[in-house]
Amino acid sequence: MFQDFTGAVGLGAAIAEGDSRKRGWSVLLPFFNERDYLRDTVASLAGQSEPPFLILIDNGSTDGSAEVAVGAARDHGLPYVLVHERRPGKVSALAAGLPFVTTPYVATCDADSWYPPHYLAAGQALIEQTGRAAAGAYFVSRRARLVERIAGTFQICLVARLFPSQCHAGGAGQLFRTAALRRAGGFDPARWNLVLEDHEVMHRLLPHGSIGYGAALWCAPAPRKRDRASVRWTVTERLCYLALGARAGDWFFYDYLARRLAARQLSSDRLRERPFQQPVADVVAVAA
Numbered sequence: 237m238f239q240d241f242t243g244a245v246g247l248g249a250a251i252a253e254g255d256s257r258k259r260g261w262s263v264l265l266p267f268f269n270e271r272d273y274l275r276d277t278v279a280s281l282a283g284q285s286e287p288p289f290l291i292l293i294d295n296g297s298t299d300g301s302a303e304v305a306v307g308a309a310r311d312h313g314l315p316y317v318l319v320h321e322r323r324p325g326k327v328s329a330l331a332a333g334l335p336f337v338t339t340p341y342v343a344t345c346d347a348d349s350w351y352p353p354h355y356l357a358a359g360q361a362l363i364e365q366t367g368r369a370a371a372g373a374y375f376v377s378r379r380a381r382l383v384e385r386i387a388g389t390f391q392i393c394l395v396a397r398l399f400p401s402q403c404h405a406g407g408a409g410q411l412f413r414t415a416a417l418r419r420a421g422g423f424d425p426a427r428w429n430l431v432l433e434d435h436e437v438m439h440r441l442l443p444h445g446s447i448g449y450g451a452a453l454w455c456a457p458a459p460r461k462r463d464r465a466s467v468r469w470t471v472t473e474r475l476c477y478l479a480l481g482a483r484a485g486d487w488f489f490y491d492y493l494a495r496r497l498a499a500r501q502l503s504s505d506r507l508r509e510r511p512f513q514q515p516v517a518d519v520v521a522v523a524a
Contacts, residue, residue: 259315261288261356262337262414266321266329267347268295271304273458274347278305281345282312286356288343290316291336295329301347323425325504326407327433330423337414344434346408348458350378355455359411362448369416369445370438371453372396372405378456389451396449399478403438403447409455410434416444428489429504430497432469435477436489469493 263281267274281288290309294302302318309316321332330344341360345351355373362371374388395404420440421427428436438447469477473493480488 259289259339260341260360261286262291262339262342263288264291264293264330264333264342264344265347266293266295266326266333267297267301267305269297269299269301270347271299271301274301274305275308277347277349278308279312280351282314283353284356285353286360287314288356289339290314291333292316292318293329293333294318294320296322296324325425325429326507327423327425327429327504331425334422340414341411342414342417343411344407346457349408350456354452358450358452362450362453363411363413365448367446368448369413369441371411371448372403373409373453373455375409375457376454385454388454392449401442402477403435404449407434408457416441419444425504430494431502431504431506433504439489
């Protein structure tokens, strides 16, 4: 039986706690019109050696994505909560899902990505090392050869050693110690509602612990062409990030980068594959 709670985040979180009490991991899975990819993604999360509590966040889909995601979770026996967040943008979606996390670890995953069975266990092994607050995965093809994975490992570990105060993993491959993420302020569209939210949240997290990278921690985003406008930072912005690092403090993100991204109209909703229709600011939670 399903229960529907409109705007009752606290009540929904209580239900989530009952389902996830004995689990170590929760997964935040935001999506907008991703019905063609969700079933495979959910299947990969259900196949984890550390099965998670799944927090599905429908960010205003119009293609039945929520039904597909729920059906996949139920088919695989994966406990979940479905949250409807109609404010457009990935940051708003992640912010709506975070209150439902009651586990010690949480991962942000993309609805069009595939995660190997050891993914969460590998992330936990890295985070549990002394001084760690998070872990980051490198991206390779699902069918990558060993040499390609070795190259991916070498690259991410090298840049992490050279630039330890920066983030080197995208939002599809970020895993957190939940307490550290909350101490850092979590996901907050009032603070940052632009693209590159994955780098900004890690910037706030670093004072609470380092980010771990390793050979076993990888995932496979879907190899598809994007029809959205470019959401990448410029070469100048990237070089400034690498050169200044932690020495720039908040200045780089909130005075320099935020102004430049806003001038290019690169708000968080630009991460969508299709235009958002009729935004409404409310949250609806449905628990399994």
